[in-house]
Amino acid sequence: MRVFWTLLRRELASFFLSFQGYVIIAAMTLLVGLSFVVLVAGVGNDPFTEPVTEMFYSTFYFWLILLLGAPVITMRLFAHEKASGTFETLMTTPVGDLQVVAAKFTAALSFYMVSWLPLMGCLLVVRHFTSQTAALDPGTVGGVYLGILLLGAVFISLGCLASAMSQTQVMSAIISFVLGVSLFSLAYLAKSAPVNDHWQTQAISTFNLFDQMHDFARGAVDSRAVVFSLSTTFFFLFLNLRVLESRRWK
Amino acid sequence: MIEVNHLTKRYGGRTAVNDISFTVARGEIVGLLGPNGAGKSTTMRMLSGFLPGTSGSVRIGGFDVAHEADAVRRRIGYMPENNPLHPEMRVREYLKFRARLKGLGWRESRRRVQVVIEQCGLGDVCSRVIGQLSKGYKQRVGLADALVHEPELIILDEPTIGLDPQQIRSVRALIKNLAGHHTVLISTHILPEVEMMCGRVLIMFGGKVLASDTPENLQRRMSGGSQVIAEIAAPEPDLRQALDQLMEVERWDVSPTDGAFFRCALTGSNGSDLRPAIYQMAWRQGWMLRELTRSRYSLEDIYVQVTQPGTEDLE
Numbered sequence: 135m136r137v138f139w140t141l142l143r144r145e146l147a148s149f150f151l152s153f154q155g156y157v158i159i160a161a162m163t164l165l166v167g168l169s170f171v172v173l174v175a176g177v178g179n180d181p182f183t184e185p186v187t188e189m190f191y192s193t194f195y196f197w198l199i200l201l202l203g204a205p206v207i208t209m210r211l212f213a214h215e216k217a218s219g220t221f222e223t224l225m226t227t228p229v230g231d232l233q234v235v236a237a238k239f240t241a242a243l244s245f246y247m248v249s250w251l252p253l254m255g256c257l258l259v260v261r262h263f264t265s266q267t268a269a270l271d272p273g274t275v276g277g278v279y280l281g282i283l284l285l286g287a288v289f290i291s292l293g294c295l296a297s298a299m300s301q302t303q304v305m306s307a308i309i310s311f312v313l314g315v316s317l318f319s320l321a322y323l324a325k326s327a328p329v330n331d332h333w334q335t336q337a338i339s340t341f342n343l344f345d346q347m348h349d350f351a352r353g354a355v356d357s358r359a360v361v362f363s364l365s366t367t368f369f370f371l372f373l374n375l376r377v378l379e380s381r382r383w384k
Numbered sequence: 385m386i387e388v389n390h391l392t393k394r395y396g397g398r399t400a401v402n403d404i405s406f407t408v409a410r411g412e413i414v415g416l417l418g419p420n421g422a423g424k425s426t427t428m429r430m431l432s433g434f435l436p437g438t439s440g441s442v443r444i445g446g447f448d449v450a451h452e453a454d455a456v457r458r459r460i461g462y463m464p465e466n467n468p469l470h471p472e473m474r475v476r477e478y479l480k481f482r483a484r485l486k487g488l489g490w491r492e493s494r495r496r497v498q499v500v501i502e503q504c505g506l507g508d509v510c511s512r513v514i515g516q517l518s519k520g521y522k523q524r525v526g527l528a529d530a531l532v533h534e535p536e537l538i539i540l541d542e543p544t545i546g547l548d549p550q551q552i553r554s555v556r557a558l559i560k561n562l563a564g565h566h567t568v569l570i571s572t573h574i575l576p577e578v579e580m581m582c583g584r585v586l587i588m589f590g591g592k593v594l595a596s597d598t599p600e601n602l603q604r605r606m607s608g609g610s611q612v613i614a615e616i617a618a619p620e621p622d623l624r625q626a627l628d629q630l631m632e633v634e635r636w637d638v639s640p641t642d643g644a645f646f647r648c649a650l651t652g653s654n655g656s657d658l659r660p661a662i663y664q665m666a667w668r669q670g671w672m673l674r675e676l677t678r679s680r681y682s683l684e685d686i687y688v689q690v691t692q693p694g695t696e697d698l699e
Contacts, residue, residue, distance in 0.1 A: 140484040152472060219468030223529070226432045226464075227485045228457040382436050382450075 138233045145211075145241030154210070155245065162203055162249040169195030170256040196347075200289050201318060205310040207246055208293025211238045213306040231378040235371060239294050246286045250279070274353040281350025284363035285343060289314055291370035298377040317341070385410045385537055385567040386431065391440035393426050400426040402591035403440070408584075410536070413563050415582035416571040423591040424571040425465050428541050431569070432462040445536055458487065461530030461566075465541040467523055471515030475506055475525055478514055479532055486533040493532075500528040504558060520551030527558060537567045544577060556581055611651050612658040615675040616666055617644040626669060632661050645674065 149155040172195065215221035224234065257275065289310075296310035297303075321343035327335050346359035386408040393401040401423040408414050416424050429435040431442055433449045433456055442449040444456045470478055476497060483493035501510050504524040509517055514525060523543060530538050543559065544552045560581055562568055572578060578585050579599050587595040595602060616623060620638065623646055627636045634653040641647045652658040659676055666673040 137485060137487070140481060144481055148470075148472065219464060219466055220470060222429070222434055222464045223462070223468055223482075224485070226434050226457060226460070226462045227482070228454045228487055229485055381434075 137229050138237050141229070141233060141237035142241055145238055146244060148210075149207075149241060149245040158203070158206055158245075159249045161206075162199055163252040165195050165199045165203075166250070166252045166256060169199075170259075197318065200285060201311065201314045203246065203249070204286065204289035204293045204314060205296070205307040207249075208242050208290055208297050208310060209303040209306040210297070211242060211294055212297040213300045213303045216301055217303070225381075231375055235294065235298075235374050235378065239291060239371060239374075242290050242294065243283075243287055246290055247279075247283060250282050250286075253278075253282075271353065274351075277350045277353035277355060280355060281347050281359075284350075284360060284367075285347060287367040288317070288363050288370070291367045291374070292317070295370045295374045295377065298374050318343070385412070385445055386569065387441075387443040388427075388431070389441045389443075391427070391430060391437045391442060393423075393430060393435065394438045399591055401430070401437075404588075404591070404593045405440075406586055406593055406596055408567060408569060410567055411564060412584060413559070413568040413570070413582045414584045414586060415578035416569060416586050416588060417573065417575070417578050418571075418588035419573055422588040424588055425541055427588070428462070428539050428569070428571055429464075432460060432464075432539055433457060434462075434464075458533070459536045461533065461535035461538045463526045463530045463538075463540045463543060466545075467526035467543075469514050469522060469525060469529075472513065474511055474513055475517070476501065476510045478525065479528055482529045483532045488533055496532050496534070500531050503531065503561075504528040505554070518551075520547050520554065523547060523551070523555055524558070527555070531562075531566075535566065537569070538562060540568065540570045542571055542573075544572065544574065552577075611649060611678070612662060613675065613677050614648045614650065614662045614666075614673065615641060615645050616648060616662075617672040617674070618646065618666075618669065620646060622669070623648070623671075626665055630658075630661055630665060632656055632658055645672075 212221065215224060254275075292313050293306070293310040296313060297306040300306040300309055320338065320341040324338045324340075324342035325344045327338060329335070329339075340358075340362055346356065346362070349356045349359060386406075388404060388406050390403050390405055391401060392399065392403050404423075404427065416427065418424050426435065430437050431444065431449065433453050436450060445459050447455040447459070449456050470481075473481065479497045479500065480493055483496055484490075488496060501507055504527055506521070506524055506528060509521055514522065517525070527540070527543065530540065540559070544555050547555060556577065559568060559570065563583075570578075570582065582599065584596065584598055585602060586593050618626075620640070624638060627633055627638070627648065627650070632652050633650050635651040637649045638646050639649075648662075650658050650662070657678065659678060662676060663673065665671075
């Protein structure tokens, strides 16, 4: 456990005490802001009755942040250490593979959540200038952030896996972007597929990230969505662990 | 301390390390010498447990590297090739981070970091960012990292590569000071380094250990006795006769140099040192002696001889 905290502190420091970290935060803030602008412009033309948070996820930018942000945040984790050789010094100390994976994933996810904080600012603006009291309703905001956290965990763990598989950061970013887009396309397929009883459709429909996020944005926590994201995350982290172990396979 | 048994490593179709076996006793400083691509780094990576061997076994301090990795990692301080560090961290912060990773407690890691900072002469730079340090200091940070948890075995992969002569000297002095407390395994392709620091040399080439002995023994074995060069001013026939009469001299060769001096190259029988006998001869005859040196086969000659393709059966 001590090793985990040491590693976590170091990973967090390398996110928050680096230029790269703030570039990522700035870029995410920009995307959140853009998404807000688009939302406000849309509302101006076409008034709506749903809570503002619900509209938020449906803008294009939300998914762009997820698809672009996760690869960029995670690309450094393993690939950089491998390229610079510090992976060798790390793995020759008595640390377990699990501790390394857990610390890196936790750090990346924490950083990801911090970079979502500007969204709070947008919600505050809405609250201040409109009659939308629901914008800062604790349940709704909690739901939104829970959704962001769970979906983020899926994409971040995917990014961790890609980083562990690659030798360079660029490679890692490309792999996790491609895998992320594939997952996104699957979600899109699930959303647009006609509803019927075929098992294929049923299987694909579990990947319907849009409806899952929609529920979260309304403040409704669906246990199916929670189980789906957690199990997907653990699956990717498990693969990540195996990739680290594969180094010791003969 | 180290027992390597029939260790082999294959990458794809290439055999990087081919069935090597050697042991290193506690407290020894052993040099792993070989040209680039001889398999030194691969061997060290396998010893440190970073890479698995394709076959064979490595035991460190009685623990198997493959199956008791944690126990082994606790006992070794490993500095990989090119000494990778986190350039954005400060020296003390980095060492403390490493000490914590290696399982030292909070107080213990503070104490040990202070000790290694002094031991490695990092006192002046301990609050500077590693990326801004000179290469010599970086190398010392790597060394301090390898030492911080008081390991029994220290494995250093090319610790002096890329340093200027002054820095090399200080790093060497540091490593020499480790003798006695730690077992040290150093890889290098710089010959004088091994001669100066190591009690024993393993010469690797083409993935095999070709020779393993003390530098002195290797020299004796290779030369079959050392050669002495003497420059003596004497009438040539008298000199030749005197040399013939010297019991200890096995072979000799005389050639004139400037003035009255003759240059004699003498080889003693069974490796004995001829210098006292030559001096006495010159003194008894009243001849002038202006040079008397023993030209040893340097480790360099041995190295070239051993690693020359063709002189050894490499398959």
